[in-house]
Amino acid sequence: SYVLTQPPSVSVAPGQTARITCGGNNIGSKSVHWYQQKPGQAPVLVVYDDRDRPSGIPERFSGSNSGNTATLTISRVEAGDEADYYCQVWDSSSDHWVFGGGTKLTVL
Amino acid sequence: EVQLVESGGGLVQPGGSLRLSCAASGFTVRSNYMSWVRQAPGKGLEWVSIIYSGGTTYYADSVKGRFAISKDNSKNTVYLQMSSLRAEDTAVYYCVRAPLYYFDYWGQGTLVTVSS
Numbered sequence: 001s002y003v004l005t006q007p008p009s010v011s012v013a014p015g016q017t018a019r020i021t022c023g024g025n026n027i028g029s030k031s032v033h034w035y036q037q038k039p040g041q042a043p044v045l046v047v048y049d050d051r052d053r054p055s056g057i058p059e060r061f062s063g064s065n066s067g068n069t070a071t072l073t074i075s076r077v078e079a080g081d082e083a084d085y086y087c088q089v090w091d092s093s094s095d096h097w098v099f100g101g102g103t104k105l106t107v108l
Numbered sequence: 109e110v111q112l113v114e115s116g117g118g119l120v121q122p123g124g125s126l127r128l129s130c131a132a133s134g135f136t137v138r139s140n141y142m143s144w145v146r147q148a149p150g151k152g153l154e155w156v157s158i159i160y161s162g163g164t165t166y167y168a169d170s171v172k173g174r175f176a177i178s179k180d181n182s183k184n185t186v187y188l189q190m191s192s193l194r195a196e197d198t199a200v201y202y203c204v205r206a207p208l209y210y211f212d213y214w215g216q217g218t219l220v221t222v223s224s
Contacts, residue, residue, distance in 0.1 A: 001169070033210035035153070042202060042214040043153065054212065086153050090209035095166045097143070097155035097209070 002091040004100035011106045018074040020103045022087030025068060030089045032070040034063060037102075038083045046085075047072060074105070082107045110134035110213045112203045117218030120193055128188040128218060130203030138181040141206035144188050146199035147217075154199075157188065158206060171197075193222045 005023040012018040022032060032050050035043040045054050047063040050070065060075045074081055087100040116128040130142070143158040157167045157177040165177050176189040186203060200217040 031209060035211075037153075042216055043211075044214070045210060045212050048210045048212070084152075088153075088155075088210065096168065097158065097206075099145075099153040099155060102152040 001094055001096060002089065002098050004087055004089065004098055006085075006087060006100040006103045008101070009104045009106065011108055012074075012077050013108045014077055014079060016077055018077050018081070018105055020072045020074075020085050020087075020105065022070040022072070022100050023068055024070075024089065027068055027070050027089065028066045030065075030091075032063065032065050033088045034061075034072045035086045035088065036081075036083045037086065043086065077105075077107055079107050081105060110205065112205065112213055112215035114201065114203045114215045114218040117201065117220045119221045119223065121224050122194060122222055124193050124222070125189070125191040126193065126220060128190070128201055128203075128220070130186040130188075130215060132184045132186065132203075132205070135205070136181070137179050137184050137186055141208070142177075142179060142186045143204045143206050143211065144177065144186075145202045145204055145211065145214075146197075146220075147202070148196070148199040151199075156201070159186065190220070193220075195222050198222045 034047040036046045037043040050065040051063045062073045084102045086102045111133045113131045144156040159177045174192045179186045202217045203215040204211040205213040
């Protein structure tokens with residue numbers, strides 16, 4: 001089955017840029033989606049189809065996808081961005097939806 | 109406004125059964141893919157099952173043969189029938205809408221605890 005690999009944690013100072021990666025075999029050929037989950041809350045979709053943002057998601061959140069790595073970029077990081085972030089794809093070979101293991105973003 | 113409200117969670121013994129319900133409002137389940145995603149305590153997200161608008165279903169390998177997803181279009185409700193439950197099925201179960209291959213709306217989740 002398809003595997004997505006994320007770093008367990010990323011730390012960044014307020015106002016800086018955070019980059020969270022999601023690795024997978026030829027992931028550039030798939031559409032990647034990203035979710036933010038704060039403690040005690042349900043996940044929220046922040047980027048879909050590699051780089052599109054749902055309404056209400058700040059422009060500070062952006063995505064890219066190429067080769068074997070997809071990246072969620074959060075510009076001008078704020079304290080409120082501290083959360084767990086998950087990438088997700090649909091694996092057409094198995095008709096399974098797959099999540100990465102999640103990355104905890106800490107704002108220093 | 110889109111809303112998803114799960115119910116039916118609780119404590120169940122290993123080997124037991126439980127049925128989760130997800131009442132949808134603000135859209136129709138008839139014309140959407142609907143899915144269940146779970147999260148074990150302190151762990152990441154795990155996709156469980158999906159039902160397409162036409163009724164086709166898919167399952168994660170970890171639950172295939174034990175769980176069954178269904179929907180009642182007249183009640184705008186999705187169900188997850190869980191049987192032969194194991195300790196490792198303990199998790200918060202989220203009902204989610206899948207407009208295509210991602211999940212755009214999530215319920216608040218219902219906790220299932222499998223323990224003797």
